[in-house]
Amino acid sequence: MEGDLTLRLRIFDLNCWAIRYLSKRRQERIQLIGDMLRREGFDLVLLQEVWSEQDYSDLKAKLGGCYPFSHYFRSGVIGSGLCVFSRFPILDTLLYQYSLNGYPYMLQHGDWFCGKSVGLLGRCWHGGHSHFTPPASHQLHAEYCREKDAYLPHRLVQAWELAQFIRHTSKAADVVLLGGDLNMHPEDVGIRLLRGWTGLRDAFAEAMHFEGCEDGCTLIPNNCFTVKTELLPFPLGIRIDYILYKAISSFTVKCEELKTTTGTAPGMDIPFSDHEAVMATLHIQRQGQAVGATLGTAEPMLANVVMEARTEVGVGLRAAQRQRYSTGRMAVLALLLLLLQAVAALGVLAGLATGQPFPKLSFSLLAFLAIGVLLLSTGLHLFHTIEVKMLQGTEEQMRMALRALQERP
Amino acid sequence: MEGDLTLRLRIFDLNCWAIRYLSKRRQERIQLIGDMLRREGFDLVLLQEVWSEQDYSDLKAKLGGCYPFSHYFRSGVIGSGLCVFSRFPILDTLLYQYSLNGYPYMLQHGDWFCGKSVGLLGRCWHGGHSHFTPPASHQLHAEYCREKDAYLPHRLVQAWELAQFIRHTSKAADVVLLGGDLNMHPEDVGIRLLRGWTGLRDAFAEAMHFEGCEDGCTLIPNNCFTVKTELLPFPLGIRIDYILYKAISSFTVKCEELKTTTGTAPGMDIPFSDHEAVMATLHIQRQGQAVGATLGTAEPMLANVVMEARTEVGVGLRAAQRQRYSTGRMAVLALLLLLLQAVAALGVLAGLATGQPFPKLSFSLLAFLAIGVLLLSTGLHLFHTIEVKMLQGTEEQMRMALRALQERP
Numbered sequence: 001m002e003g004d005l006t007l008r009l010r011i012f013d014l015n016c017w018a019i020r021y022l023s024k025r026r027q028e029r030i031q032l033i034g035d036m037l038r039r040e041g042f043d044l045v046l047l048q049e050v051w052s053e054q055d056y057s058d059l060k061a062k063l064g065g066c067y068p069f070s071h072y073f074r075s076g077v078i079g080s081g082l083c084v085f086s087r088f089p090i091l092d093t094l095l096y097q098y099s100l101n102g103y104p105y106m107l108q109h110g111d112w113f114c115g116k117s118v119g120l121l122g123r124c125w126h127g128g129h130s131h132f133t134p135p136a137s138h139q140l141h142a143e144y145c146r147e148k149d150a151y152l153p154h155r156l157v158q159a160w161e162l163a164q165f166i167r168h169t170s171k172a173a174d175v176v177l178l179g180g181d182l183n184m185h186p187e188d189v190g191i192r193l194l195r196g197w198t199g200l201r202d203a204f205a206e207a208m209h210f211e212g213c214e215d216g217c218t219l220i221p222n223n224c225f226t227v228k229t230e231l232l233p234f235p236l237g238i239r240i241d242y243i244l245y246k247a248i249s250s251f252t253v254k255c256e257e258l259k260t261t262t263g264t265a266p267g268m269d270i271p272f273s274d275h276e277a278v279m280a281t282l283h284i285q286r287q288g289q290a291v292g293a294t295l296g297t298a299e300p301m302l303a304n305v306v307m308e309a310r311t312e313v314g315v316g317l318r319a320a321q322r323q324r325y326s327t328g329r330m331a332v333l334a335l336l337l338l339l340l341q342a343v344a345a346l347g348v349l350a351g352l353a354t355g356q357p358f359p360k361l362s363f364s365l366l367a368f369l370a371i372g373v374l375l376l377s378t379g380l381h382l383f384h385t386i387e388v389k390m391l392q393g394t395e396e397q398m399r400m401a402l403r404a405l406q407e408r409p
Numbered sequence: 410m411e412g413d414l415t416l417r418l419r420i421f422d423l424n425c426w427a428i429r430y431l432s433k434r435r436q437e438r439i440q441l442i443g444d445m446l447r448r449e450g451f452d453l454v455l456l457q458e459v460w461s462e463q464d465y466s467d468l469k470a471k472l473g474g475c476y477p478f479s480h481y482f483r484s485g486v487i488g489s490g491l492c493v494f495s496r497f498p499i500l501d502t503l504l505y506q507y508s509l510n511g512y513p514y515m516l517q518h519g520d521w522f523c524g525k526s527v528g529l530l531g532r533c534w535h536g537g538h539s540h541f542t543p544p545a546s547h548q549l550h551a552e553y554c555r556e557k558d559a560y561l562p563h564r565l566v567q568a569w570e571l572a573q574f575i576r577h578t579s580k581a582a583d584v585v586l587l588g589g590d591l592n593m594h595p596e597d598v599g600i601r602l603l604r605g606w607t608g609l610r611d612a613f614a615e616a617m618h619f620e621g622c623e624d625g626c627t628l629i630p631n632n633c634f635t636v637k638t639e640l641l642p643f644p645l646g647i648r649i650d651y652i653l654y655k656a657i658s659s660f661t662v663k664c665e666e667l668k669t670t671t672g673t674a675p676g677m678d679i680p681f682s683d684h685e686a687v688m689a690t691l692h693i694q695r696q697g698q699a700v701g702a703t704l705g706t707a708e709p710m711l712a713n714v715v716m717e718a719r720t721e722v723g724v725g726l727r728a729a730q731r732q733r734y735s736t737g738r739m740a741v742l743a744l745l746l747l748l749l750q751a752v753a754a755l756g757v758l759a760g761l762a763t764g765q766p767f768p769k770l771s772f773s774l775l776a777f778l779a780i781g782v783l784l785l786s787t788g789l790h791l792f793h794t795i796e797v798k799m800l801q802g803t804e805e806q807m808r809m810a811l812r813a814l815q816e817r818p
Contacts, residue, residue, distance in 0.1 A: 071809075074802035075508065077791050091813050093806055094573050099484065099506060164503050172580030360770050368777040375784075382486050393483035397502060400480075404500050 005286035008256070012042040013179035013243050015218075015275040017225065018081075020052045024225060025270060030055050032265055033272050034062040037085070041066050042279070045085040046179040049273075056083050082180075096165045098158040099390040152190075153316020155183065156309050157394045159190035163197040164397070174251045175284055176200065178244040181218075181275060186239055193309045196302040197401070200244035203255045203280040212260030215239060218276040222263040225274035243280045250287050257281040303405045310398040317391040324384035327377045334374035341367050414695035417665070421451040422588035422652055424627075424684040426634065427490075429461045433634060434679060439464050441674055442681050443471040446494070450475050451688070454494040455588040458682075465492050491589075505574045507567040508799045562725020564592065565718050566803045568599035572606040573806070583660045584693055585609065587653040590627075590684065595648055602718045605711040606810070609653035612664045612689040621669030624648060627685040631672040634683035652689045659696050666690040712814045719807040726800040733793035736786045743783035750776050 017023050018030055030050075037045055037059075045067065050056050056072045063070070067085035073095050074080065080095065159182075170176045178200060184190045186202070195202065204216040213220050217237030221228055231237060247253040259279045265272050341363070426432050427439055439459075446454055446468075454476060459465050465481045472479070476494035482504050483489065489504065568591075579585045587609060593599045595611070604611065613625040622629050622645075629646030630637055640646060656662040668688040674681050750772070 071805075074798040074805070075795075077794050077798075079798060091809070092573075092576070093809065094577050095508075095802065096505065097508060099504075164501075167501075168503050169577040169580075171578075171582075361773060364770060364774060365777075368774075368781075371781075372777075385486050386484075389483040389486075389488065393504065396483070400500070400502065 007284040009044065009282045009284055010040075010042045011177065011179060011243055011280045011282065012037065012040070012045045012277060013241060013279070014046075014273055014277040015048045015181040015241060016050050016055075017273040017275060018050050018052060018055050026055075029270065029272055030058060032268060032270070034059050036265065036272070037063055038066055041087075043087045044177070047083050047085075048181050049081045050083050051078055051081045053079065059083075059085070094169070096161070098161050099393075100154045100157045100387060153313050153319075153391060156190050156193070156312050156316075157390060159184070159194045160197075160309065160313075160394055160398065163194045166198045166200070170198075170248060173248050174286075175253055176246050176248060177282075179242065179278070181241045183240050189305065189308050189312065191242075192305045195244065196305050198246070200246050201253075201255075203243040203245060203258050203278075203282075204239070207255045207258035207280070209257045210259070212258070213237060213262050213276055216258070216260060216278075218260060218278060219274070220263060220276060223271045223274060223276065224263070225271060241275055241278050243278050245280075245282060247284070252285050252287055254283045254285075255280055256283050303402055306398050306402050306405065310395055310402070313391055313395050313398065317388065317395060320384050320387040320391055324381060324388055327381040327384055330377035331374055331381055334370045334377060337370045338367065338374065341370065416693040418453065418691045418693055419449075419451045420586065420588060420652055420689045420691065421446065421449070421454045421686060422650060422688070423455075423682055423686040424457045424590040424650060425459050425464075426682040426684060427459050427461060427464050435464075438679065438681055439467060441677060441679070443468050445674065445681070446472055447475055450496075452496045453586070456492050456494075457590050458490045459492050460487055460490045462488065468492075468494070503578070505570070507570050508802075509563045509566045509796060562722050562728075562800060565599050565602070565721050565725075566799060568593070568603045569606075569718065569722075569803055569807065572603045575607045575609070579607075579657060582657050583695075584662055585655050585657060586691075588651065588687070590650045592649050598714065598717050598721065600651075601714045604653065605714050607655070609655050610662075610664075612652040612654060612667050612687075612691075613648070616664045616667035616689070618666045619668070621667070622646060622671050622685060625667070625669060625687075627669060627687060628683070629672060629685060632680045632683060632685065633672070634680060650684055650687050652687050654689075654691060656693070661694050661696055663692045663694075664689055665692050712811055715807055715811050715814065719804055719811070722800055722804050722807065726797065726804060729793050729796040729800055733790060733797055736789040736793055739786035740783055740790055743779045743786060746779045747776065747783065750779065 014033070016030070016033060018026050020026070023029075033047075045063075047059075050059070050072075053072065056070075060070050063085050067087055069086040069088065069090045071084050071090050071093050072079075073082040073093070075095055075097050080097075084090065166176060166178065176198075182191060182194075186204075194200065204210070210216065213222075214236050216239045217234075218239055218241035219226055219231065220237030221231045221235070222237075226237075243258070245253050245255070257280070260276045261272060262276065263271050345363075423442070425439070425442060427435050429435070432438075442456075454472075456468075459468070459481075462481065465479075469479050472494050476496055478495040478497065478499045480493050480499050480502050481488075482491040482502070484504055484506050489506075493499065575585060575587065585607075591600060591603070595613075603609065613619070619625065622631075624645055625648045626643075626646030627648055627650035628635055628640065630640045630644070631646075635646075652667070654662050654664070666689070669685045670681060671685065672680050754772075
């Protein structure tokens with residue numbers, strides 16, 4: 001009977017970098033990924049940045065035989081880019097969209113349009129005797145400049161929301177799995193917060209056997225699609241794609257093996273993506289007695305991490321408040337200019353001024369400019385108002401968490 | 410020992426209608442509400458439409474003595490309006506913002522700006538021996554016209570997301586409580602969906618003793634703040650504020666008593682709000698053995714409800730697709746006009762046309778108009794693209810739920 005209660009689970013995770021018209025050799029790579037997934041027969045495949053639903057459909061058609069169950073998470077303007085293929089039935093899904101995700105006017109970064117989210121698969125049944133839930137595939141806001149990272153507060157809000165989401169949805173789960181591109185280095189405060197607050201363990205750190213890029217890096221200079229200049233400070237590359245896990249009730253999970261791809265795909269002349277794939281083999285076993293849920297980090301240390309994150313969120317909050325103020329002031333100025341123009345125009349109409357004091361063309365151009373500035377700055381003001389609210393909300397939640405941590409016996 | 414495991418929980422729920430500058434006699438009513446809450450000493454107070462944080466702070470200052478724990482949920486431009494006061498510690502909160510919530514350009518309805526959400530209180534500890542979680546306070550999109558309800562698909566998406574959120578976050582809870590203004594009549598498909606899919610029970614229907622407005626109505630003609638014309642088809646009023654509950658693990662919950670206010674507040678000349686307050690006394694008891702979680706409605710009936718909801722979401726999806734198409738077409742037309750103007754202007758500059766073929770003023774006015782239309786229609790196109798994605802996602806989830814319901818033995 002003991003044998004029945006043991007499960008070896010092979011998980012594949014990859015940021016596919018499949019942006020229509022922008023990503024190099026996209027279709028060819030999607031085909032390669034599909035072929036490899038069919039050949040390897042994983043149990044669970046978590047993909048990110050599959051932005052085109054057509055690519056998902058192609059993969060689904062190809063993989064239907066060995067992965068009969070799949071789901072594509074829709075969100076944002078472009079989509080979430082998240083999809084999952086599974087050997088086990090997916091009975092239920094839930095998408096949690098982060099409340100902050102960059103700025104709509106940062107078109108060159110585009111994160112805002114993606115609706116970055118965490119997708120949850122509830123009750124992924126295995127065989128007839130057990131279930132493990134929820135494996136989630138997700139992606140946080142990208143880091144564009146490590147030295148002056150304007151998105152750090154947003155990414156921390158996302159890491160916090162992700163951690164809270166996992167805590168609240170996984171209470172009755174046997175095993176929690178989280179795979180995805182977290183856009184954070186292992187020692188970053190966001191990762192420490194996520195791991196500490198959820199108790200998730202890092203498959204790379206726990207693996208009994210590892211094979212792949214040095215230090216488990218998933219963005220390496222050796223990959224022909226990566227931007228070499230961005231990796232200059234990191235000669236080995238960086239590790240930002242993770243498979244995290246924990247057992248909750250009467251189960252234990254061990255990571256038997258972790259592998260990454262190492263640039264070029266085996267037997268091919270190109271890599272699958274600009275990221276390396278992460279592949280974990282987990283050994284899941286049911287134990288006699290339930291083990292209580294635990295936090296990941298010793299509590300005084302965890303309190304420090306939460307405090308550090310809260311400080312960063314506070315920095316972001318003050319920046320957002322400044323932007324809310326300056327956009328609001330800009331809107332008021334534009335409104336004043338418009339009113340002034342209206343008064344002047346009415347004066348001319350009423351015959352108060354003789355002749356034509358302003359050239360008509362510049363007068364109307366100025367009015368249109370003022371309207372444009374008014375609309376734009378009002379929009380931005382609303383946006384930064386939301387940003388301030390969400391940052392305040394997160395800071396408040398973190399404060400509550402700190403209090404709970406400190407009051408605990 | 411049995412006595413220790415019994416809890417009588419008194420819950421208060423009210424949509425406070427406290428919109429700054431708009432709601433009549435707001436400050437006076439907030440004071441009245443505060444006085445009454447302090448006098449009555451409920452265990453848990455769920456308030457909606459407390460839009461001003463100042464009002465929340467005033468209430469918090471007044472109620473600190475009898476409700477030492479409280480939380481205000483921040484979201485959207487204006488806020489979520491949700492807050493909770495509790496006799497028991499609130500150790501953890503989570504806010505889930507619905508993915509769809511009306512249209513930003515429907516300024517007169519304003520739902521979009523509110524960031525309607527469900528707020529979750531995790532692990533609300535009671536004494537030392539048990540915990541009940543998660544009581545949630547929340548509000549769905551308002552219904553402005555029952556005959557031609559353009560917001561029905563959005564409200565159904567919200568009802569579905571709310572139900573999914575409750576299912577996924579309540580698995581390890583002992584007792585689930587949900588209180589709030591659902592903006593749906595008891596027989597509406599959204600309520601049937603929410604109750605059927607979560608198994609939540611309606612305190613009004615289950616109450617052993619009821620006292621208050623006929624049929625438990627919470628929006629009644631007898632209240633001096635309600636809009637009488639809206640209630641013309643319903644001489645008794647309508648019931649749209651609910652307290653719902655269910656026991657999950659080894660607990661049972663019974664509703665001993667349900668009360669509503671009946672217009673004017675006791676001993677006052679005005680009501681607390683345009684809504685009536687709902688007050689429930691729940692009797693919570695721990696049983697020897699765990700009871701499995703159940704759905705609320707017999708499964709074939711539930712399948713019908715999900716199918717009905719899915720049809721309505723499909724109607725909304727097609728409307729959103731039409732709007733996405735027409736705003737996209739408008740943007741393309743505006744862009745073409747701009748290009749045409751640019752070509753004409755270049756022609757004039759290059760000296761191809763002799764003289765001045767267009768009056769400068771109308772020419773630039775037209776250009777500005779085209780830019781305005783282009784920006785506006787692009788914005789709307791993006792918005793409706795998100796709407797389509799979210800409706801498709803919900804339809805897909807409902808399809809999955811239907812399949813699971815039909816396949817179940």
